[in-house]
Structure formats: C-alpha cells, structure tokens
Amino acid sequence: MASGERDGPVSLDGANLAESSLEDLLAQVARQDRRAYRALYDATSAKLFGVTLRICRERSLAEEAFQEAFIGIWRTAADFDPARGSALAWMAGVARNRALDLLRKRGRSDTPIEGDALEKLLSEAAVQRAGQADLDALLQCLERLEETPRRAVVLAYCEGRTRDELAAHFAAPANTVKTWLRRALLSLRSCLEE
Amino acid sequence: MADQDDDKHLDAAERALGTEPREHESAEGRRARADWDAKLAPLALAAPPAQPPADMFQRIESALDGGANSMKVAQLAERRARRWRAVAMATSGIAACLVVVVGVVISTFPLIQGNNVPPGVPPQGYVALVTPEGGSGPAMIVEVDVAKGTAIVRSLRVETPENRALELWRIPPGGTAISLGLVDPERPNLLADAALRPGDTLAITVEPPGGAPGGVATGPVILSGPLVEVR
Numbered sequence: 427m428a429s430g431e432r433d434g435p436v437s438l439d440g441a442n443l444a445e446s447s448l449e450d451l452l453a454q455v456a457r458q459d460r461r462a463y464r465a466l467y468d469a470t471s472a473k474l475f476g477v478t479l480r481i482c483r484e485r486s487l488a489e490e491a492f493q494e495a496f497i498g499i500w501r502t503a504a505d506f507d508p509a510r511g512s513a514l515a516w517m518a519g520v521a522r523n524r525a526l527d528l529l530r531k532r533g534r535s536d537t538p539i540e541g542d543a544l545e546k547l548l549s550e551a552a553v554q555r556a557g558q559a560d561l562d563a564l565l566q567c568l569e570r571l572e573e574t575p576r577r578a579v580v581l582a583y584c585e586g587r588t589r590d591e592l593a594a595h596f597a598a599p600a601n602t603v604k605t606w607l608r609r610a611l612l613s614l615r616s617c618l619e620e
Numbered sequence: 621m622a623d624q625d626d627d628k629h630l631d632a633a634e635r636a637l638g639t640e641p642r643e644h645e646s647a648e649g650r651r652a653r654a655d656w657d658a659k660l661a662p663l664a665l666a667a668p669p670a671q672p673p674a675d676m677f678q679r680i681e682s683a684l685d686g687g688a689n690s691m692k693v694a695q696l697a698e699r700r701a702r703r704w705r706a707v708a709m710a711t712s713g714i715a716a717c718l719v720v721v722v723g724v725v726i727s728t729f730p731l732i733q734g735n736n737v738p739p740g741v742p743p744q745g746y747v748a749l750v751t752p753e754g755g756s757g758p759a760m761i762v763e764v765d766v767a768k769g770t771a772i773v774r775s776l777r778v779e780t781p782e783n784r785a786l787e788l789w790r791i792p793p794g795g796t797a798i799s800l801g802l803v804d805p806e807r808p809n810l811l812a813d814a815a816l817r818p819g820d821t822l823a824i825t826v827e828p829p830g831g832a833p834g835g836v837a838t839g840p841v842i843l844s845g846p847l848v849e850v851r
Binding site for chain 1: 626629630633634637638639641642654655656657658659660661662663664665666667668669670671672673676677679680681683684
C-alpha cells in the first residue's frame with residue numbers, strides 16, 4: 427500500500443489509451459495498470475452493466491454483480507486467452523457468470539416470464555446484428571431452431587431462467603426442458619461450425 | 621465414445637446457459653464451458669446497455685485496495701497534518717515522548733457498502749493516516765468501517781523493537797486510553813470492536829510482549845495524533 431511513493435495524480439493519458447484495443451487494455455490490466463483499467467471501464471461498463479442487469483433484474487443486485495465482476499476482471503485479466511475470442515466477449519462471460527451466481531444465491535425466482543419476452547430479447551439483438559458478424563451468425567442459427575427450443579435457450583441464457591422456471595412456463599416436465607435445451611445446443615454447435 | 625463426449629459437452633453447455641449447477645466443476649469442465657461462453661457471448665452483449673451509478677468505479681477501486689484513492693488521500697493528509705502539527709505538539713503533553721509525529725487524519729471515501737447499514741449511519745468508511753514528520757509517507761493507515769465498528773490497520777511503517785510488542789490505543793476526547801490490541805507491522809490487522817470516532821486520538825506504544833499488563837500503557841508513545849475529518 428502507500429509506502430511513501432508519490433505517483434502524482436492519477437490521470438488518463440488520453441492520447442495513448444484511446445487508440446488501444448480492448449485486448450491491449452486487458453493485457454495492461456493483467457500487468458496491474460490502473461489507468462488501463464479505468465480506460466477499460468469507460469469503454470465497457472455500460473455494456474457489461476446491461477448484461478448483469480438483464481440477468482439480475484433488480485438494480486441493486488445487478489450493481490453488486492457488476493462490481494464483483496469488474497473486480498474479478500482486475501484479478502483474472504491474465505486468464506484471458508485471445509485465441510479463444512474477443513476481450514469483450516470474455517468480459518461479458520465474467521459479468522454474466524457473476525450475475526448468474528448472485529441470482530441463484532439471492533435473486534427472486536418468482537418474477538414471471540413475460541409473454542413477449544422472447545420477441546423483445548430477439549429484437550434487441552436484431553437491432554445490432556448488421557454490424558456484428560458473430561451476433562448475426564448466432565441469430566441465424568437460433569432462427570433455424572424450432573420455436574419452443576429457441577424460446578427455452580434464449581430465456582435461459584438472456585434472463586438466467588432455471589430449468590424449473592422454464593418447465594413451469596411451458597407446462598412441461600423439467601426433463602423435457604432439459605432435452606429441448608440439449609438438442610438445441612447441439613444444433614447450435616453444428617450450425618456455428620458450418 | 622461420441623455419446624459420452626456429447627454428454628460432457630452438453631453438461632458444459634448447460635452450465636454456460638445456467639441451467640446446470642457449477643459448484644463442482646472441474647478444471648477441464650471449466651475449459652469446456654468457456655468454449656460455450658465464447659460461442660454464446662454475442663447474445664449476452666446484445667443486452668441493452670445501461671449506466672451503472674456514477675460512483676461505481678470509485679467503489680471498485682476502494683474495494684481493490686484503496687489504490688489511487690489512498691495516494692490522493694495521503695497527499696491531502698500531508699497538507700492538513702502540517703497545519704495542525706504545531707497545535708498537536710503544543711497541547712499534547714506527551715510531545716516529549718514522541719519519536720515520530722503526528723498527523724492522524726480521517727478521510728472519507730466509500731468502502732464496499734453492505735446491505736445492512738442502519739439508518740442514520742453514513743454508509744461510508746473512513747481512513748485514518750498517521751503521517752510522520754518529514755512527510756515521507758504515512759506511517760500508518762487505518763481503514764475504519766463505521767457501520768460495522770471495525771477498523772483495519774495497514775501499512776504500519778514502524779519496526780517492532782526487539783522483545784517488544786506494539787499496542788494501539790484509542791483515546792476518546794477527555795477519556796482514558798482504551799487498548800485496541802497489539803498490531804503487527806507485517807500484515808493488515810483487523811480490529812473487531814474499534815468503534816473509532818472523529819475526535820478520538822490514536823496512539824501506538826511500545827509494550828512488553830503480550831501487551832501492556834493491566835491494560836494501562838507502560839511504554840513510550842511512538843505514533844500519536846487526534847483524528848480530524850477531512851472533506
């Protein structure tokens with residue numbers, strides 16, 4: 427901690443950091459660079475908070491999840507493997523997993539699934555698909571699924587719904603939901619590999 | 621066999637989805653799930669963006685280790701300490717015993733906010749910095765959580781004299797010194813019932829091993845000063 431060093435005021439070196447990619451910033455964060463961490467926060471916090479908010483639904487729970495996720499990003503930035511995907515996708519995974527953990531531990535599972543939830547979720551995504559090839563590919567593969575499995579996968583993934591919540595929603599046994607999900611995930615995988 | 625592989629992969633896929641629990645995930649399972657996380661991530665990122673609270677980054681930094689905040693706070697404390705150091709020396713009465721001096725300053729910045737802060741208590745923590753004369757940096761940093769009544773002593777830049785122990789005292793205004801226990805410069809010291817308040821004085825004395833017998837300070841004061849709130 428503060429052991430007599432005088433670093434001077436913390437400020438962003440706007441010129442340098444503005445040109446760094448998120449991957450570069452994350453690599454600098456792995457080397458404990460606080461300014462890069464701030465730049466990363468500025469660039470991604472709205473997107474990542476949106477991810478946790480959609481899962482957690484309650485704002486204070488989402489804030490807690492987001493805070494923990496971003497701290498996790500500081501601590502585990504060295505785990506990011508650029509060969510596996512983009513920095514933003516990795517960060518979204520950290521945020522979403524943290525949100526899911528908190529939701530399972532403390533969230534309320536009695537918030538109903540809304541009738542038009544699937545349509546809303548898919549149209550939010552569709553709005554952005556033109557600019558993003560990977561999102562477009564994923565949406566195309568989802569569109570190839572039948573309605574019910576697609577609905578189950580999207581509600582589980584985007585809203586963090588459990589098998590039991592989905593079973594109640596579809597008025598089907600949990601095992602049936604499991605089968606739908608697994609078949610859908612297999613199709614998605616082969617579709618994405620095309 | 622293809623079936624077993626598929627099952628394992630689908631378990632991982634459902635863990636990524638969130639419909640299978642993750643508690644007992646193996647390292648290999650984690651890697652398999654990470655593959656699925658990557659495949660599905662564009663859908664997560666398609667969530668509508670939302671603004672976190674304006675002080676969120678500050679909360680994050682505070683939680684990490686104080687970091688940049690404690691640097692700024694240390695600089696602020698230096699300026700304050702210089703100003704009333706003279707006052708402390710003149711009025712303290714233990715000035716003659718001080719080996720190093722003097723400015724104990726409370727600074728507020730938000731610590732992680734728990735869920736159960738009682739109404740009326742500001743949901744913030746305090747940091748007390750003990751700055752020695754000469755200004756080479758704080759000799760002691762104390763993070764105070766008013767809501768929990770706890771304090772953590774970090775960064776104690778003094779050496780424990782051989783065969784001696786360092787004891788921390790809290791002296792309320794007009795009151796007698798209350799021991800907060802022994803402190804070890806080598807690691808953060810958590811004080812469970814510190815109940816520190818602005819207006820208190822913090823002091824460190826050198827005591828026999830095990831601390832002052834009878835709970836009354838016997839040794840010289842090596843760090844001391846009143847707590848002053850910094851805005």
